[in-house]
Amino acid sequence: MKTSRCRLLELPAEIRESIFEFALLSEKALVSFCLDEYQHSDYQEATQPPLTRVNRQVRRESLPVFYRCNDIILHTDGVKGDATRSWLRCIEHHIPKLHYLSIWVRYCALWGSSTMYSGAICLSLRKVKPDDKWEVDDHCEWVTVTRVPKDIARDGESLVESLRAMLEEDGGHLQEAEVFAEKLKTLREMYVQSKQAPRGR
Numbered sequence: 001m002k003t004s005r006c007r008l009l010e011l012p013a014e015i016r017e018s019i020f021e022f023a024l025l026s027e028k029a030l031v032s033f034c035l036d037e038y039q040h041s042d043y044q045e046a047t048q049p050p051l052t053r054v055n056r057q058v059r060r061e062s063l064p065v066f067y068r069c070n071d072i073i074l075h076t077d078g079v080k081g082d083a084t085r086s087w088l089r090c091i092e093h094h095i096p097k098l099h100y101l102s103i104w105v106r107y108c109a110l111w112g113s114s115t116m117y118s119g120a121i122c123l124s125l126r127k128v129k130p131d132d133k134w135e136v137d138d139h140c141e142w143v144t145v146t147r148v149p150k151d152i153a154r155d156g157e158s159l160v161e162s163l164r165a166m167l168e169e170d171g172g173h174l175q176e177a178e179v180f181a182e183k184l185k186t187l188r189e190m191y192v193q194s195k196q197a198p199r200g201r
Contacts (some may be wrong), residue, residue: 009057020065023051029102031073033083046072046087067097073122076188077106085181092177096132101125104143105159105188108195110151119144121156123163133172136164155191162190 008016030046031039052062074084088095104120124137140156142148149155166183167174174180 006055006058013061016061017065020051020062021069024049024062024066025069029073030070031075032087033075033080043073046070063094064097067091067094068099071100071102071124072098073102073104074184075104076184077104080104081185081188084184085177088177088180095175095177095180099127101134103163103184103187105191107149107152107155108192109149111196118146119149121152121159123156123159125163131172134167134174135172136160136167155195158194159187159191162187 008019011019026044028042028044031043032046035043035045048063049066052059052066074088075081076084101124103123103125105123106120107118120143122141122143124140125134126137127133128135138160140160142152166187170179174183
């Protein structure tokens with residue numbers, strides 16, 4: 001019986017890596033939680049693509065590329081925050097391979113405010129050489145289709161500072177799923193507390 005050849009594996013390793021990058025770089029932003037129906041046009045759930053399950057060698061070579069080249073969104077709040085925790089547990093072995101992350105923190109109005117906003121503040125992280133430590137970008141984005149709250153810049157600066165302080169506690173490295181998830185939860189809780197505490201008390 002004639003067996004089929006996998007000509008992909010006959011190519012030089014650097015060419016295979018380039019092919020994997022082309023094939024595995026998602027056109028949509030990847031998320032670590034279940035999407036609402038209206039979000040499917042812009043986002044895609046961060047499940048391992050079929051290519052990574054072809055055979056052992058392809059999986060071994062392609063999975064690091066998948067996690068390295070894609071920006072994956074983590075959520076800090078509610079059911080989607082719980083889903084992010086589960087996702088981190090499932091891919092714990094691959095956490096060191098992640099290179100780009102976005103963190104969504106649901107906006108919280110100032111205590112006593114009657115104005116309601118629906119949206120999230122997006123923080124961006126990337127690994128920097130030579131130590132592969134996480135670095136938090138100075139700028140954040142407002143993720144929603146509604147108008148931007150007036151205090152969003154201040155909130156963003158506060159969240160960036162808080163996240164940097166948390167990363168420094170681990171020397172800029174986060175490799176354990178539970179530790180990672182707890183920091184996301186704490187970031188959210190600190191933010192809510194800062195907005196809900198009555199001023200002047």
